[in-house]
Amino acid sequence: MTSASDPSWMPDTTWTRERVIAASDAVLALKAGDVTEREDIFRIAALGLDWDIGVRVYEPQPASRIARGADGKRVGIFLLHGGAGDYKSMDRFARIFAEKFAFKVVTMTFPGRLYLDDPERDWPDDTIHADGSVRTPIWLAGEHVTRDQYELVRDTSKRMKYGTRTHARAKPGTRFYDRMASWPVAFEEGMKEACRRHFPAEDFSIYVHGHSTGGPYVSMLTQRVPNIAGVIAIENSSFGYINERKHQWGGHVGKIEGYAPVATKSAASWQDPFNDLYIRTWRDLARYRGSEALGQEGPAALMRLPWLMEEILDAWDIAKKRPQFKAEYMITHNIVGALEDAARAAAARLAMSPEDTEKLVQHYLDYTSELRGEGVKRVPPYLFVISKDSRDHSPEVYQEIILPMFAAMNPAPRTAVTRFMAGVHTYTKPEEGLPVGIAPAAAQYYHDAITGGFFVQD
Numbered sequence: 001m002t003s004a005s006d007p008s009w010m011p012d013t014t015w016t017r018e019r020v021i022a023a024s025d026a027v028l029a030l031k032a033g034d035v036t037e038r039e040d041i042f043r044i045a046a047l048g049l050d051w052d053i054g055v056r057v058y059e060p061q062p063a064s065r066i067a068r069g070a071d072g073k074r075v076g077i078f079l080l081h082g083g084a085g086d087y088k089s090m091d092r093f094a095r096i097f098a099e100k101f102a103f104k105v106v107t108m109t110f111p112g113r114l115y116l117d118d119p120e121r122d123w124p125d126d127t128i129h130a131d132g133s134v135r136t137p138i139w140l141a142g143e144h145v146t147r148d149q150y151e152l153v154r155d156t157s158k159r160m161k162y163g164t165r166t167h168a169r170a171k172p173g174t175r176f177y178d179r180m181a182s183w184p185v186a187f188e189e190g191m192k193e194a195c196r197r198h199f200p201a202e203d204f205s206i207y208v209h210g211h212s213t214g215g216p217y218v219s220m221l222t223q224r225v226p227n228i229a230g231v232i233a234i235e236n237s238s239f240g241y242i243n244e245r246k247h248q249w250g251g252h253v254g255k256i257e258g259y260a261p262v263a264t265k266s267a268a269s270w271q272d273p274f275n276d277l278y279i280r281t282w283r284d285l286a287r288y289r290g291s292e293a294l295g296q297e298g299p300a301a302l303m304r305l306p307w308l309m310e311e312i313l314d315a316w317d318i319a320k321k322r323p324q325f326k327a328e329y330m331i332t333h334n335i336v337g338a339l340e341d342a343a344r345a346a347a348a349r350l351a352m353s354p355e356d357t358e359k360l361v362q363h364y365l366d367y368t369s370e371l372r373g374e375g376v377k378r379v380p381p382y383l384f385v386i387s388k389d390s391r392d393h394s395p396e397v398y399q400e401i402i403l404p405m406f407a408a409m410n411p412a413p414r415t416a417v418t419r420f421m422a423g424v425h426t427y428t429k430p431e432e433g434l435p436v437g438i439a440p441a442a443a444q445y446y447h448d449a450i451t452g453g454f455f456v457q458d
Contacts, residue, residue: 009454011383011416014418015420015441020420020421023440023441024434024435026444027441028435028436032099032100033100035058035061035095036059037056039055039057040194040198041054041055044193046189047186048349048350049139049186051111051183053108053111053194054086054114056088056094056106058098058104060103060104065102066103068451069229069451070450070452070453071229073205075101075103075204076105076106076199076204077103077106077232078105078106078108078191078194078207078228079094079211080110080210080215082210082211082214083212083213083214083280083332084284084326085113085323087108087109088121089322092436092439093428100440101443104198104204106194106195112137112183112327113137117138122321125320126320127279128279132147133147134150135279135323137323139186143175145176149174149175149176150168151168152166153166153168154166154167162283163287165278166281167272168279169275169276170277172275172345178346181345181349182342184339184342188221188224191217191218195221195227195228205228205455206227207230207446207450207455208221209231210236211234211235211236212392215238215332220331222380224377230381230383231380231382232383232446234385234438234442234446235385235425237332238382238406239369240368244270244333244334246401247392249400249401270329271335271338272335272338275345277326278327278329280324280325282312282316285312289311289315292425296431331367331368334368336365339361340365343363346360347361379406380455381414381454382413383446384398384402384417384418385419386418386420387420387423387424388421390423395417395419403417414455420438420441422434422438423438427439427442
């Protein structure tokens with residue numbers, strides 16, 4: 001843990017299951033305050049293309065009720081979903097913060113993920129269609145990727161963890177290819193605009209969270225928005241280069257008490273090209289459900305494999321309403337070659353000069369690590385929460401990899417990690433005694449940190 005000053009509130013390293021349940025019960029029993037909820041879709045321009053960005057805003061009423069943190073400013077919570085979802089995926093967590101603690105909340109959807117063709121925003125059908133086409137992003141209202149713009153690729157190189165992976169590989173010269181090369185800048189600009197629109201710097205301090213895949217994107221954002229005060233990092237991956245090291249470490253998968261770690265390939269095998277869109281299926285639920293069942297039930301879980309698969313397939317019937325496609329690996333796993341190729345493809349389309357091309361390449365490469373140098377905003381404090389049965393977030397990987405890499409930053413931010421002895425990676429998933437998973441307890445924990453001074457960093 002690195003500290004620039006001594007806050008009045010500091011976290012415990014572990015919360016027992018009983019403590020998590022008690023906190024959850026107490027939060028859920030709090031009277032819900034009045035909150036207005038609305039969708040805000042705005043259009044931005046990035047790299048010569050227009051993009052529609054969708055957020056959902058939860059604002060306590062009247063606005064004078066919005067709570068203030070230890071720094072005296074109103075509390076703004078910016079939430080990003082994980083690799084499967086859209087802003088609907090964060091609804092329950094957002095409501096707890098807004099209704100129970102009077103924090104203003106904005107949840108944002110990754111560019112292309114919001115189903116703009118229907119006001120309910122639920123994606124129809126399945127991700128892989130009977131005619132051989134697949135689900136693809138909608139980056140701009142009325143613009144759709146047609147079947148002739150991509151080829152399908154099936155990858156078995158990561159079968160141990162993912163099973164067979166299906167990709168839609170965008171063809172050069174298509175609009176799909178142009179979008180796949182340019183979305184990182186649209187993502188950056190969309191997040192900055194959402195913060196500017198809803199959390200003015202003179203009034204708000206912003207606390208950001210990105211579930212899983214969303215983590216590297218809010219990490220990138222922390223130094224690019226002046227009033228981001230900290231990261232509320234529950235099951236939250238961090239900068240891409242740290243995430244790459246995390247996945248290279250052999251002990252993080254299957255680290256269940258009493259059982260040996262499962263050997264995995266190094267993340268050096270991540271070589272996905274920038275123009276590959278990963279199409280998720282029920283397999284992406286299974287790769288988490290297996291390790292969760294091991295942690296909760298032990299090896300006996302395999303004896304009910306047909307039942308376990310029924311649970312997975314039933315869950316997929318619900319989950320497939322969310323986007324369930326993914327292009328973010330090049331930033332989350334620090335795939336330097338793909339980042340450079342994407343930047344050069346965007347630069348070529350725009351006929352950039354050699355000098356401007358190199359600047360754009362560096363801009364892309366900077367997405368995966370903290371910004372360094374004179375006049376750069378320092379990385380704000382990170383407060384990590386990990387669940388008992390998380391597949392990819394073990395106490396060991398934090399102590400051996402993640403926290404030391406944060407400590408090596410100059411200047412180093414304050415960091416701390418608390419393990420909740422309950423819950424799974426999808427932290428709103430119900431379990432016995434926890435009807436909304438560990439999310440209510442985590443919201444209380446972060447409320448106490450924000451109001452108690454943890455994020456006030458000299």
